[in-house]
Amino acid sequence: KRSYSITLLPGDGIGPEVVSVAKDVLLLAGSLHGIKLDFQEKLLGGAALDATGVPLPDDTLSVAKQSDAVLLGAIGGYKWDKNEKHLKPETGLLQLREGLQVFANLRPAKVFPQLVDASTLKREVAEGVDLMVVRELTGGIYFGKPRGFGTNEHGDEIGFNTEIYAAHEVDRIARVAFNIARKRGGKLCSVDKANVLEASMFWRKRVLALAEEYSDVELSHMYVDNASMQLIRYPKQFDTIVTNNIFGDILSDEASMITGSIGMLPSASLGDSGPGLFEPIHGSAPDIAGQDKANPFATVLSAAMLLRYGLGEEKVADRIESAVLETLNKGFRTADIYSAGTKLVGCKQLGEEILKSV
Amino acid sequence: KRSYSITLLPGDGIGPEVVSVAKDVLLLAGSLHGIKLDFQEKLLGGAALDATGVPLPDDTLSVAKQSDAVLLGAIGGYKWDKNEKHLKPETGLLQLREGLQVFANLRPAKVFPQLVDASTLKREVAEGVDLMVVRELTGGIYFGKPRGFGTNEHGDEIGFNTEIYAAHEVDRIARVAFNIARKRGGKLCSVDKANVLEASMFWRKRVLALAEEYSDVELSHMYVDNASMQLIRYPKQFDTIVTNNIFGDILSDEASMITGSIGMLPSASLGDSGPGLFEPIHGSAPDIAGQDKANPFATVLSAAMLLRYGLGEEKVADRIESAVLETLNKGFRTADIYSAGTKLVGCKQLGEEILKSV
Numbered sequence: 001k002r003s004y005s006i007t008l009l010p011g012d013g014i015g016p017e018v019v020s021v022a023k024d025v026l027l028l029a030g031s032l033h034g035i036k037l038d039f040q041e042k043l044l045g046g047a048a049l050d051a052t053g054v055p056l057p058d059d060t061l062s063v064a065k066q067s068d069a070v071l072l073g074a075i076g077g078y079k080w081d082k083n084e085k086h087l088k089p090e091t092g093l094l095q096l097r098e099g100l101q102v103f104a105n106l107r108p109a110k111v112f113p114q115l116v117d118a119s120t121l122k123r124e125v126a127e128g129v130d131l132m133v134v135r136e137l138t139g140g141i142y143f144g145k146p147r148g149f150g151t152n153e154h155g156d157e158i159g160f161n162t163e164i165y166a167a168h169e170v171d172r173i174a175r176v177a178f179n180i181a182r183k184r185g186g187k188l189c190s191v192d193k194a195n196v197l198e199a200s201m202f203w204r205k206r207v208l209a210l211a212e213e214y215s216d217v218e219l220s221h222m223y224v225d226n227a228s229m230q231l232i233r234y235p236k237q238f239d240t241i242v243t244n245n246i247f248g249d250i251l252s253d254e255a256s257m258i259t260g261s262i263g264m265l266p267s268a269s270l271g272d273s274g275p276g277l278f279e280p281i282h283g284s285a286p287d288i289a290g291q292d293k294a295n296p297f298a299t300v301l302s303a304a305m306l307l308r309y310g311l312g313e314e315k316v317a318d319r320i321e322s323a324v325l326e327t328l329n330k331g332f333r334t335a336d337i338y339s340a341g342t343k344l345v346g347c348k349q350l351g352e353e354i355l356k357s358v
Numbered sequence: 359k360r361s362y363s364i365t366l367l368p369g370d371g372i373g374p375e376v377v378s379v380a381k382d383v384l385l386l387a388g389s390l391h392g393i394k395l396d397f398q399e400k401l402l403g404g405a406a407l408d409a410t411g412v413p414l415p416d417d418t419l420s421v422a423k424q425s426d427a428v429l430l431g432a433i434g435g436y437k438w439d440k441n442e443k444h445l446k447p448e449t450g451l452l453q454l455r456e457g458l459q460v461f462a463n464l465r466p467a468k469v470f471p472q473l474v475d476a477s478t479l480k481r482e483v484a485e486g487v488d489l490m491v492v493r494e495l496t497g498g499i500y501f502g503k504p505r506g507f508g509t510n511e512h513g514d515e516i517g518f519n520t521e522i523y524a525a526h527e528v529d530r531i532a533r534v535a536f537n538i539a540r541k542r543g544g545k546l547c548s549v550d551k552a553n554v555l556e557a558s559m560f561w562r563k564r565v566l567a568l569a570e571e572y573s574d575v576e577l578s579h580m581y582v583d584n585a586s587m588q589l590i591r592y593p594k595q596f597d598t599i600v601t602n603n604i605f606g607d608i609l610s611d612e613a614s615m616i617t618g619s620i621g622m623l624p625s626a627s628l629g630d631s632g633p634g635l636f637e638p639i640h641g642s643a644p645d646i647a648g649q650d651k652a653n654p655f656a657t658v659l660s661a662a663m664l665l666r667y668g669l670g671e672e673k674v675a676d677r678i679e680s681a682v683l684e685t686l687n688k689g690f691r692t693a694d695i696y697s698a699g700t701k702l703v704g705c706k707q708l709g710e711e712i713l714k715s716v
């Protein structure tokens with residue numbers, strides 16, 4: 001099959017601007033390889049709340065489920081910040097992840113040589129960083145029950161959540177991570193808090209048990225507090241990291257910031273079958289929305305991940321990634337990654353420059 | 359009362375070496391201010407496991423409880439890494455925190471001008487960083503119940519923990535943090551994950567409610583994933599941070615690493631009444647134990663915190679902190695903070711140099 005249906009979820013803030021660029025790039029690169037792409041645009045997040053009253057309309061989820069892959073811009077904004085939980089844009093995203101059962105969140109943090117000075121880390125520390133955080137995305141404390149509010153035995157009000165992992169949840173994310181590590185540098189670091197938490201001891205035990213099947217991968221374990229230090233101290237020690245939902249949320253953002261240019265970083269969320277969800281790791285940046293200032297690189301690179309991991313179209317993915325590098329080499333930059341001596345352009349023009357290099 | 363009893367818990371690895379230096383410094387500085395200090399040395403962690411079979415002997419806890427303050431070195435080591443949970447050195451530390459009810463963990467992260475180049479962050483980013491993480495230490499997922507292992511409704515094995523906070527727990531840590539922020543830069547940032555977790559929504563609601571009483575303190579809220587990025591991007595934006603036990607574990611270690619010299623950083627753990635627990639934030643460093651290579655500065659600065667926060671002896675604390683700065687200015691360094699042009703010394707000699715400056 002060389003014809004695919006893609007669900008586009010532009011979302012909020014700068015989402016529509018960056019998704020529009022990525023769509024054009026996908027179309028052009030696809031056509032050069034004889035691939036036909038059908039796009040369906042649907043509502044998610046704040047845009048969906050405003051139009052339909054819910055952050056994930058049924059229609060969006062069912063179209064997404066039936067498509068071959070989903071490309072998301074970004075969601076959220078000040079406007080909906082005070083909403084109750086079930087009416088938050090974020091809740092729509094969590095429901096989408098759960099609905100698509102995309103349990104494996106792949107978040108590469110790679111320093112582009114052209115942008116190494118954007119990092120707040122010293123050049124010699126940031127240069128060459130190229131790591132992948134594999135975050136469990138549909139389990140753990142994000143979804144665990146019981147959760148809520150109540151009163152304890154002393155009559156004191158409480159709020160609570162449950163961190164919980166079942167064997168099959170740990171096993172499937174660990175397998176994804178072992179396979180990725182195998183294709184990358186062959187090193188996997190499992191991050192947990194097994195010196196304190198039972199959920200982490202269980203996680204570590206399952207990961208260790210699987211290690212026998214992946215004897216070609218060098219497995220290590222690290223406590224999450226130490227990992228948060230080591231990412232700053234010597235990020236190049238890491239190849240692939242696997243961790244739970246909440247630790248992955250924190251560490252993958254930390255790892256992204258190490259690169260200094262989160263406007264460059266894509267992500268992929270994959271399930272066992274069914275469409276994957278691809279999105280830039282940056283947010284909706286409401287303060288620059290509609291001003292043609294957004295950096296579309298991360299969404300374009302997410303589109304490349306969509307081709308590679310979602311559709312198995314490696315060659316088209318390679319072509320898009322090369323076009324991004326070429327555009328960087330030609331010196332084109334949006335404001336967030338601009339430095340003296342480079343060419344400052346808006347979101348649209350950067351899109352056109354990428355198209356020229358595709 | 360100008361006579362105090364101090365419990366010393368040297369612990370494991372380099373613990374005994376650094377505590378021995380701090381004890382000498384306490385004795386000298388105290389005597390210069392007419393203070394009498396009585397020390398009782400007790401077992402904790404691996405040392406206690408080897409001698410008594412448990413990581414926190416009853417005798418240690420009861421002596422600690424009856425004393426005016428507790429100074430701890432460090433615990434843990436490879437030797438006990440594979441122990442079952444109730445026989446881990448870490449468990450002894452958690453039991454001690456719970457036993458002393460020291461719910462407020464104060465972890466300053468301050469960049470010493472003399473050591474700014476030790477940071478992996480660029481000089482302009484690291485220079486002048488001076489923040490305080492106030493971490494809740496006796497609640498949350500560390501102590502929440504239910505916890506353990508089991509089987510779910512599909513017959514799948516599980517591991518689980520409970521993140522839970524009661525109103526009085528949030529209120530008391532928030533009050534400590536507001537008071538500290540008030541004495542520092544007047545800014546408090548409460549870190550949570552209130553866009554996903556009920557325990558965090560509850561936390562935020564309680565902190566907000568208290569804010570009225572501290573209208574002179576500028577309160578902000580930040581999601582934990584963003585906080586982990588902001589600490590790297592622009593750490594100087596922070597003055598005082600307050601957060602829960604697990605987020606505090608991760609973020610305070612991250613903040614320490616930003617300074618580049620975790621061998622310099624002390625911590626204090628305080629309760630409502632009863633003795634506080636004071637310890638360097640570094641670990642037991644088993645690989646350099648017994649080699650006279652350890653950096654005793656963090657433990658000496660923990661002794662200063664003991665005087666300031668534990669005994670209210672501000673002047674003696676000031677004297678010790680000045681002695682540390684003077685020793686740094688004279689150029690004395692242990693290996694972990696050594697750089698060209700400074701004088702490399704061992705743990706003992708550094709102790710003697712500090713004594714000369716007291």
Ligand SMILES: CC(C)[C@H](C(=O)O)[C@@H](O)C(=O)O
Pocket residue numbers: 090093094249553554583
């Ligand atoms: C928006 C929020 C719910 C989300 C998360 O915590 O997973 C975000 O931080 C992310 O990492 O994708």
Ligand SMILES: CC(C)[C@H](C(=O)O)[C@@H](O)C(=O)O
Pocket residue numbers: 195196225448451452607
């Ligand atoms: C040793 C461990 C149990 C402890 C913690 O997680 O609290 C340590 O990391 C700390 O921060 O003091």
